[in-house]
Amino acid sequence: MDVLDPLLIARWQFGITTVYHFWMVPLTLGLGPLVAIMQMMWHRTGNERYYRMVKFWGKLYLINFIMGVATGLVQEFQFGLAWSEYSKFVGDVFGAPLAMEALLAFFVESTFLGLWIFGWNKLPRAVHVACLWIAVAGSVVSAYFIIVANSWMQHPVGVDLVNGRPVMTDVWAVFTNNTAISAFTHTIFGSLGVGGAFLLGIAWYQLWQRRRDGIDTVGVDKRVIVGEALEIPGRDRADHGMWLTSLRIGAVVAMVAFAGVAISGDAQAKLMFEQQPLKMAAAEGACHTGTSFSVLSVGKLGSKNCNDVTPVIEIPGLLSFLAHGDFTTNIKGINELIPQYQAKYGTTLPDDPIYGARAGQAIDYLPVMEVTYWGFRLMIGFGGIAAFAAFVALWLTRRGTVPRPRWLMQLAVAGILAPFAANSAGWIFTEMGRQPFVVAPNPSGVDGVYMFTAAAVSPGVSFGEILFSVISLTLVYAVLMVFELRLLVRYVRGGVASAIPELDRRNDPDSSDDGPSSGDVLAFAY
């Protein structure tokens, strides 16, 4: 039974599709507002540099956006497909934010983005940029709705238990769940970090390419001497300014985002120590009650015996500070928490047909410690690396261009991945840290409002069906990732002319940057 277990494979499917979906989403959330600001700057200053930025970054934004849309469909369907018991249990409260997300956010996002894409030269300029702002707002609102739904699984509020099912009694409580507000803030800053690193890495590559091709040089005062190469489309003098501005915007955004992530993350952790103490204890590998934060623990984290974990480096008092803001309050360790969970939620799964062959099995309240411990640290580590790299990048480019070494360029491009990795690690940590619950109990909420993951899967769906879908979705996602990356690389290598074909008319005195030459031709067409 263990090998052909629908529950295990359904969890893998959810994990794979969700982590993948959340590679596209933070880039959409992070890049969208930056493109909108660029377009506003263009309208306000008339500086062509910003026009080029809008066109180029907007193109990459759209290549990525569509993948978020396509993979988002799977998310909404798979609650019903693979998790029908979950859907029935939580439907009264969980369905509402999902429906509102579609009605109030997705419609706005897709309709106004369509207007923006096809509206160049068709809509008045103020209306055109407003369409982008509205679409971006739609993305942000959709993030809020889906995080409200997720946060209810972490910390159920605003419900009563009627006939064994949670029934919504206070929609305001659901939508102002403190878990949701801190997680939403954390996610938005985390996404801005992705957008910032994306700008930084690609702009660095472009500036480096200009130096490598001998277009820009460095004078005796080490300041940049901007040149041009008219035979390469787009590589004129204005090109340099566009990339330098993009790089600086990206670096500043990445640093601001990290500050926001740190502050919101701190608030979120303090809530989590109260709401899901075992998740935080597992994130610490903290067996025993105490005050110390683990910098490094070794041992068999994966082993379920917590005493196999040996702290190597600890900072006394820091854990208490993270959880409570002082240095002395004891934080409950795993060894103290598990008996409390057992006393409250039982030692074995109930003898209910919903659990199938698992009924009566012992409940393991400890999440996979390797994942929670390292997920937590990788999240913070990658986030910190990205912010530090942004700071260094600003310093290295203070004289108007990037240093010559190729490895620095490669590092800047690779740095794009750091905030993505931080986002994935954070979500894997918080979702796997919630196990064995799919709806974690709220310590101060209504009794009985929780659900074990083992009870959530669709009883009527076979292992073979889920195996088929997880394999086909994973393969399709992998293939599409290759195509997305190929297109992104092609457009990045093409520079600004890839997004503004008019720049390609070399030495053409009529070439204008302000749109198509013929009134009949669409400004944009698939």
Add this chain to the structure above:
Amino acid sequence: MDVLPTVWFALIATLWIGYLFLEGFDLGVGMHLLFSARNENQRRVMLNAIGPVWDGNEVWLITAAGAMFAAFPIWYASLFSALYLPLVFVLLGLIFRAVAIEYRGKGKTARWKRGWDLALGVGSLVSAFGIGAALALTTTGLPIDANGDRIGGAFAWFTGYAVIGGLAVVGFSLVHAASFLALKTDGDVRHAGRAFARRAAPIALLPLLVWVVALQISRGTALTWTIAAVAVVAAVGAWLANRNRQEGWAFVGFGAFLAACMASIFAASYPVVLPSTIDHAFDLTVANASSSPYTLGVMSVVACFGIPLVLAYQGWTYWVFRQRVGANHIPEAHPVEPAVRPS
């Protein structure tokens, strides 16, 4: 009568009708790319006719599914888990379709474009068929037990009704798209669209009528039979209008045909949302599958505010892009070359 669940049933039926009406022509255009377009320019004319609006149209599907989850979680859970495989194919089809629309024009080679055309066409066909099958089955029944779980294995859903429903949506989408292209494009694509609608409509619309009649015979009332009759009148009117080159009326007529067909189907089904073919005691109804009155009340407030807003700005989009797309509007493809000095 349970007022709020009934209102939400009607609302969900409306969302499905809106979805089939709007994405019907998007899916149909995707399929037409495979066989109606004769060259690259025609394919791009077709694609750009739906270009600014297709993504917004697809949100009707997400909203319909989301509304089912919020208002009738038991219906959503039973239907989606029972139709596991067909809905996975719908998802795969929609994924390929969406990405193909965005990516096909961004490659250089003919092979790249052909590949994405295939993804777009087949993706549209598969998702149209799957959605039609799912809707037909939720009105005609699935083998579900007392807990709402499917019994009889992964293919228990595969019945004649699934095929009729699948063909119904595929056939309607093809005709509706042809009529849409006749209305929204100019030149060869426009004429081809009109010709296709004239030739294909009498056959392609039949499966939808079969589904309507099947449901009327088993559960119809005087009212639903009347709506079904309206559907037939609309189809005949649309066909005549199309023949007389009244493209706007033809498009409205085919749309009215769909709306009346689906309205008669949903009205005949009410109050059952998912019948059980095992025992009617297991039927899911608007009463036993719905959310609490509080949740439905909250959702009603949101819908009262949200749906008119959506209709207003989506309507505005169609107004902004009301111009016909013709061969001369399509910009030249522009190759993306690395901005690098050859070393």
